[in-house]
Amino acid sequence: MLLPRLRSLPVWQQDALIALTTWLIGFLVYAAGIHRLVTAYDHAPLWVRLLELTALCGLELLRRWVPGALLLATAVLAADIWLSPSLPVVIIYTDFLYAATLYGSRRTSRVMIGVAALSVVAVLAAVLVLAQQWRAAVLAAVSLLPFVLTPVWWAANVRQQRDIAETERANAAQLVKIAELDRRAAVAAERGRMARDLHDVIAGHLSAIAIQSEAALSMPDAKLAKAVLKSVRENSVSALAEMRAMIGLLKADGGDPETTAPARLAELAKLVESARASGLQVRVGSTVDDGVPLPAAVDLTAYRIAQEALTNAVKHAPDGQVDVDVSFFDGVLAVEVRNDVHHPYRPADGAGTGLLNMRERADAVGGRLTAGPADDGWLVRAELPVSEPR
Incomplete structure (x- = not known):
């Protein structure tokens, strides 16, 4: 009953609810200190992490603005990686990949699928060339790649089903x-x-x-x-x-x-x-x-x-x-x-x-x-x- 009610809300209310929910969850993760992905100690202070989280959640209100929202979110992700990758930012960024593939034009959707595929090869190649402990680096890369592939693959399937449904509705209207x-x-x-x-x-x-x-x-x-x-x-x-x-x-x-x-x-x-x-x-x-x-x-x-x-x-x-x-x-x-x-x-x-x-x-x-x-x-x-x- 709850999901149909949420889908019946206006688009901006849905996006605002997503932004608020992700900010609260991210805040709890940062407060608990379980946000680190690579290093054992986070050199960035908590307020910096919360500032990143707030900026990224604020961009959630523009998640259907493709590709502008994705580019701005990528900038926030780059800053997070420079400081040291954190779990909330990476997870929230996957939603921008999902939104860009689902709500963008057909050309943008095809580009996102191609970028996701190339990222797999690029990340593995970079890890093998640059990393000193290649086994640990490959394991870390393989752990991070699903954060890129899964949202793009999921959005592509949702978009395909949506297009099929629209085609069927158009055919039904023609039959009427x-x-x-x-x-x-x-x-x-x-x-x-x-x-x-x-x-x-x-x-x-x-x-x-x-x-x-x-x-x-x-x-x-x-x-x-x-x-x-x-x-x-x-x-x-x-x-x-x-x-x-x-x-x-x-x-x-x-x-x-x-x-x-x-x-x-x-x-x-x-x-x-x-x-x-x-x-x-x-x-x-x-x-x-x-x-x-x-x-x-x-x-x-x-x-x-x-x-x-x-x-x-x-x-x-x-x-x-x-x-x-x-x-x-x-x-x-x-x-x-x-x-x-x-x-x-x-x-x-x-x-x-x-x-x-x-x-x-x-x-x-x-x-x-x-x-x-x-x-x-x-x-x-x-x-x-x-x-x-x-």
Whole structure:
């Protein structure tokens, strides 16, 4: 519990606590007279040793200032060695080696590792050349070298682990960003799907309602006008039913299959009747019987494409001839809607999303859609792959 609390302190408070603690321990070591490393008697007075200790502990407040603090601490260490090496100064100096390796730049850290390695060779070589009693000198050098190697090696390992942790945090942050982008893309895709569904459900029915209402107002025959108004009502009821089904799917995770079931190609006859009530002459060619198993997505896509194509024909080829053909061959469901309009449908007319929605729907199930002039009319053809049942 104590260590996490200390780490939560501000940096300057941590360094001040280190400085105070080291000064107290050093004072006790000097007062006990166990600070000598080489000579049996210390010729320097106690106040000089305490002055060195105070100066070095004061520099602990600047231990993260690299390399300035290390250079000043080295000067204090040199003075201590000149007087006679003492244990508190040597131990405190190791913290400056540790701080310079950990908090310095990458270049400084590499330099510290190189200096620590070279110091081993340099100290041993100097001892062998200058010392008269070489065995005692080598033993003393070997005893002092860990004070240089250990803090540098330790700080290098701590720095490596810290860099690894920072890299992992950066990777985690990138994964969070990627997940957020994926979520936004999924939301955008879902909004696009909802927009297509709303367009197909509402635009088709409302277009038929508008055209049929206008036709009913201009019909002198009351019986014929009544038939048209009946078709208007059917389109209104269908639009409301599909809208309720869509809202039910959006409001709840599950729903009643009877009220939320999507439109199917088997209901193509209703679309044809609505188009005929709008004034089109619709001829239906071959259709797919109920024995052919169609995946729900393909079934709905085929229905929506036929609905959109008939809606476009009502808008752009009123009172014209339309041929509808649905066929299934070699694992492919083909939907063709041909009208006798003599100019291509331009998306600039009206909302301009009909062809785009049809193509997106076909692409979503792995199919393709073509729309353009054919002979002396306009043809919309969708080819939707159907997986063979196993």
